[in-house]
Amino acid sequence: MMLSGQITRGIPVTNDSRLSEPSQVDDHAERGVVVAGLNIFYGDFLAVADVDMHIQSKSITALIGPSGCGKSTFLRSLNRMHEVIDGARVEGSVRLDGVDLYGSEVDPVAVRRRVGMVFQRPNPFPTMSIYDNVVAGIRLNSGKLRRAETNEIVERSLRGANLWEEVKDRLDQPGSGLSGGQQQRLCIARATAVEPDVLLMDEPCSALDPISTLAIEQLMLELKQNFTIVIVTHNMQQAARVSDRTGFFNIAGTGKPGRLIEIDETKRIFSNPAQQATQDYVTGRFG
Amino acid sequence: MFSGLSRAAGINILIILAGVAAFLIVEGRTGIFGDTEEMSGSDNFLQYVGPLVFGTVYAASLALLIAAPLGVAVALYISHYAPRRLAQTLGYLVDLLAAIPSVVFGIWGVTVVAPILSGNLYPSLNENLDFLPFFSGTISTSGRSMLTAGVVLAVMILPIITAISRESFMQTPRLHEEASLALGATKWEMIRQAVLPYGRSGVISGCMLGLGRALGETMAVAIILSPSDGYFWSVLTNQNSNTIASNIALKFPEAYGLDVNRLIATGLVLFGITFLVNAFARRIANAGFSGADG
Numbered sequence A: 001m002m003l004s005g006q007i008t009r010g011i012p013v014t015n016d017s018r019l020s021e022p023s024q025v026d027d028h029a030e031r032g033v034v035v036a037g038l039n040i041f042y043g044d045f046l047a048v049a050d051v052d053m054h055i056q057s058k059s060i061t062a063l064i065g066p067s068g069c070g071k072s073t074f075l076r077s078l079n080r081m082h083e084v085i086d087g088a089r090v091e092g093s094v095r096l097d098g099v100d101l102y103g104s105e106v107d108p109v110a111v112r113r114r115v116g117m118v119f120q121r122p123n124p125f126p127t128m129s130i131y132d133n134v135v136a137g138i139r140l141n142s143g144k145l146r147r148a149e150t151n152e153i154v155e156r157s158l159r160g161a162n163l164w165e166e167v168k169d170r171l172d173q174p175g176s177g178l179s180g181g182q183q184q185r186l187c188i189a190r191a192t193a194v195e196p197d198v199l200l201m202d203e204p205c206s207a208l209d210p211i212s213t214l215a216i217e218q219l220m221l222e223l224k225q226n227f228t229i230v231i232v233t234h235n236m237q238q239a240a241r242v243s244d245r246t247g248f249f250n251i252a253g254t255g256k257p258g259r260l261i262e263i264d265e266t267k268r269i270f271s272n273p274a275q276q277a278t279q280d281y282v283t284g285r286f287g
Numbered sequence B: 001m002f003s004g005l006s007r008a009a010g011i012n013i014l015i016i017l018a019g020v021a022a023f024l025i026v027e028g029r030t031g032i033f034g035d036t037e038e039m040s041g042s043d044n045f046l047q048y049v050g051p052l053v054f055g056t057v058y059a060a061s062l063a064l065l066i067a068a069p070l071g072v073a074v075a076l077y078i079s080h081y082a083p084r085r086l087a088q089t090l091g092y093l094v095d096l097l098a099a100i101p102s103v104v105f106g107i108w109g110v111t112v113v114a115p116i117l118s119g120n121l122y123p124s125l126n127e128n129l130d131f132l133p134f135f136s137g138t139i140s141t142s143g144r145s146m147l148t149a150g151v152v153l154a155v156m157i158l159p160i161i162t163a164i165s166r167e168s169f170m171q172t173p174r175l176h177e178e179a180s181l182a183l184g185a186t187k188w189e190m191i192r193q194a195v196l197p198y199g200r201s202g203v204i205s206g207c208m209l210g211l212g213r214a215l216g217e218t219m220a221v222a223i224i225l226s227p228s229d230g231y232f233w234s235v236l237t238n239q240n241s242n243t244i245a246s247n248i249a250l251k252f253p254e255a256y257g258l259d260v261n262r263l264i265a266t267g268l269v270l271f272g273i274t275f276l277v278n279a280f281a282r283r284i285a286n287a288g289f290s291g292a293d294g
């Protein structure tokens, strides 16, 4: 599609051998997100230490772990949202399809166009209509679009978010007038409208009722056809229901950095994990 | 206890307000309808107050036109761009502007602003844009013109516009800013998408408070303008309509008889204008989404 082509071009691929590596090496292994030796800081405080992780393309990866272990921090480092906080920085690398997102030539704005995000609390723009919310990202990315084109994008994104039928007659009304679950699906439509490669979701259902939660889980399973999804959740059943792989983060104590204990097939993590700490956590024998 | 106290205060305010209004109306009536034979100048009240209303609104609008964009820009710089220390210092300095007495602004306007502007800006405006009525005519050599008054008034209302805009910009929920950034917005795009819509009602209230102050400002205008009677569009010349407040300040000391009533009546008109501005501001601030309420 023309659109995704434009977005992909946002990340400059230079002649730097580091960036063109994947074409020479095993192409398959570099697909998806590859995190290597990632340390994440808030000022001097090391919040997450030494994460290596391979997130496969077009799959759902769930991140679980106790509060404060750095799941959100890690997730936000994947689209460079981490650095919008004063003094926040990272060491190490995050590669998306072979391109180092933290490379010196890479613009964080371009990264965020390829790696979208859905937040814990639904956050549609309150001054914008439903329609304008959906195309908010598109309008940033690609100057003037014809009405017919945006109409099509709005319908496709809202259908993709299973929201079309509910809102098609009131697209011009404010997004803040929807229910919480609808707002969250609107946010998903907004994030997917720009056709990112990766969709990050930080506890997207924690502010929602069970029915809306189910709707969003259903939606994630559909979205994974087109997007690589990483979801942080405190809901163990949810991780087990939707994800292909699950990563467990833990923290040794306050002031200590969070670490990735293990990441494996979801089935394995919940039945027979390699680490005792994981076993204790998923069976609720934690602490 | 406290509620009783605040109710008493509220009633007091109402009584004072009613008293002032009654005074304006009773004393002003004879100024409006009284025998013009006994007054100096114009044949009727409308003829007298017209140019003053024009001057008042013109000077205040000029001030707002200059101060609003500047105030919003400074507010944005303080709330979203400047490093914290610098932001605090700047905010403090802008607030300090508000503490300068208006007489001082007037003197500053005549001795500093007027010569600078009439030395550089005015001639070039006059040469290049004199097809516009605003910039035509013979430039005032002293620089004591409508535009100088507008500039000085703009500096005077800058603090209030900046302070209120800055407050509302800073209250933009982090959630909305991050929503925008996560879509791949640059900082400026994020400000347009999340911060400005949220701060809209704050900016409007700031501007209207500023406009209110500019409408009623007396000393600075009285010092800067040497007024003439009539309507003058050009902002660069020696001929300028006076403002209501400044006119009262200039004429009151020597006025007697019905002239006093007429001046009071112009005060009533000024009160009416300010009241309208406030009502209008409330209307726009409430129309559509107001970030601060939501």
Ligand SMILES: Nc1ncnc2c1ncn2[C@@H]1O[C@H](COP(=O)(O)OP(=O)(O)OP(=O)(O)O)[C@@H](O)[C@H]1O
Pocket (backbone or CB within 6 Å): A042, A045, A047, A065, A066, A067, A068, A069, A070, A071, A072, A073, A074, A085
């Ligand atoms: N803006 C910040 N500034 C400084 N430290 C922070 C900031 N945000 C988070 N932290 C710290 O980083 C660590 C990890 O926090 P994070 O929010 O990533 O945890 P989490 O696993 O997402 O927790 P939860 O499950 O409660 O959401 C915590 O020690 C937290 O105090």
Ligand SMILES: [Mg+2]
Pocket (backbone or CB within 6 Å): A071, A072, A073, A202
């Ligand atoms: Mg979190």
